[in-house]
Amino acid sequence: MKIAIIGTGNLGKSIAKGLITNNAITSLYLTKRNIEGLAEFEGYTNVHLTTDNLLAVQKSDIIIFAVQPAHFEGILKMIKPYLTEKHVLISTITGFLIPQIEQEIGEDKFIIRAMPNTAIAVGKSMTCLCSNTQGEKRIQIAEAIFNRLGHSLSIPESQMQAATVVCASGIAFWMRLIRATTQAAIQLGFDAKEAQELAMFTSEGAANLLITNGNHPEEEIDRVTTPKGCTIEGLNEMEHKGLSSSLIQGMVASFNKINNIKKEQI
Numbered sequence: 153m154k155i156a157i158i159g160t161g162n163l164g165k166s167i168a169k170g171l172i173t174n175n176a177i178t179s180l181y182l183t184k185r186n187i188e189g190l191a192e193f194e195g196y197t198n199v200h201l202t203t204d205n206l207l208a209v210q211k212s213d214i215i216i217f218a219v220q221p222a223h224f225e226g227i228l229k230m231i232k233p234y235l236t237e238k239h240v241l242i243s244t245i246t247g248f249l250i251p252q253i254e255q256e257i258g259e260d261k262f263i264i265r266a267m268p269n270t271a272i273a274v275g276k277s278m279t280c281l282c283s284n285t286q287g288e289k290r291i292q293i294a295e296a297i298f299n300r301l302g303h304s305l306s307i308p309e310s311q312m313q314a315a316t317v318v319c320a321s322g323i324a325f326w327m328r329l330i331r332a333t334t335q336a337a338i339q340l341g342f343d344a345k346e347a348q349e350l351a352m353f354t355s356e357g358a359a360n361l362l363i364t365n366g367n368h369p370e371e372e373i374d375r376v377t378t379p380k381g382c383t384i385e386g387l388n389e390m391e392h393k394g395l396s397s398s399l400i401q402g403m404v405a406s407f408n409k410i411n412n413i414k415k416e417q418i
């Protein structure tokens with residue numbers, strides 16, 4: 153696959169790492185205005201670093217956009233004359249809707265929105281996908297890419313804002329939970345390195361129990377909570393302090409913020 157990533161920042165680099173590690177590219181063009189920040193990608197014969205978005209578009213079939221929302225409109229205007237019927241356009245841009253993209257480049261283009269997360273760098277992204285009517289004819293290409301780099305789910309565009317919070321921002325939320333459990337483990341006597349090891353692999357085990365068994369979390373909780381035991385004591389104390397409520401309120405705040413994100417960023 154001939155792929156370009158327009159805007160190789162935090163997410164773009166993560167996608168690039170995933171694509172390279174999983175041998176998912178014939179050629180990969182990575183763009184950025186300041187390409188000094190891409191030194192880690194030097195030395196791969198099929199990876200090209202450039203400031204020239206038009207070159208990247210012309211040399212590629214699949215264009216993944218990963219710039220900040222406020223930069224996207226200008227880039228679409230610039231590349232429009234260079235888009236052909238071969239191009240599949242995949243936008244990871246938060247809050248930028250398909251009709252807005254179509255307004256810039258036309259409804260006849262294959263337009264897909266993807267909401268991956270930074271775990272794509274290690275082939276573990278939960279990625280939600282949607283497309284315009286034309287894009288439905290190429291959605292399998294996006295599914296092939298993102299399934300190779302994790303797990304994908306096609307959803308209506310109306311759910312993309314929620315998917316951004318749950319899946320993309322979700323990495324930060326889970327990191328904070330893992331960090332907090334690490335801090336607790338340190339307080340309980342483990343050194344910092346061991347504490348993080350315990351927190352990381354326990355959270356991985358919890359997720360894998362659900363992925364493998366397909367059970368409801370409460371079913372797995374019931375298996376751990378010995379009557380009058382220490383687990384239920386801890387869980388109930390966490391709930392008295394508002395753990396679930398705090399997570400839900402934080403995620404709803406994150407969701408509401410997306411409505412303003414495009415006009416606020418520069």
Ligand SMILES: NC(=O)C1=CN([C@@H]2O[C@H](COP(=O)(O)OP(=O)(O)OC[C@H]3O[C@@H](n4cnc5c(N)ncnc54)[C@H](OP(=O)(O)O)[C@@H]3O)[C@@H](O)[C@H]2O)C=CC1
Nearest residue numbers: 159160161162163184185186218219220221244245246320
């Ligand atoms: N970070 C994440 O986990 C996720 C982010 N997203 C979305 O992905 C997008 C990028 O986010 P993120 O990676 O965090 O942001 P970053 O700021 O880290 O990356 C954006 C990159 O775009 C580059 N850029 C800006 N203007 C241009 C241009 N004209 N041509 C080429 N490159 C350009 C910037 O580099 P330079 O200034 O050198 O050009 C920068 O490296 C956002 O829209 C965000 O909503 C979606 C899911 C997850």
Ligand SMILES: O=C(O)[C@@H]1CCC=N1
Nearest residue numbers: 246316317320321413
């Ligand atoms: O924080 C943000 O706005 C972007 C979108 C989701 C993850 N990062």
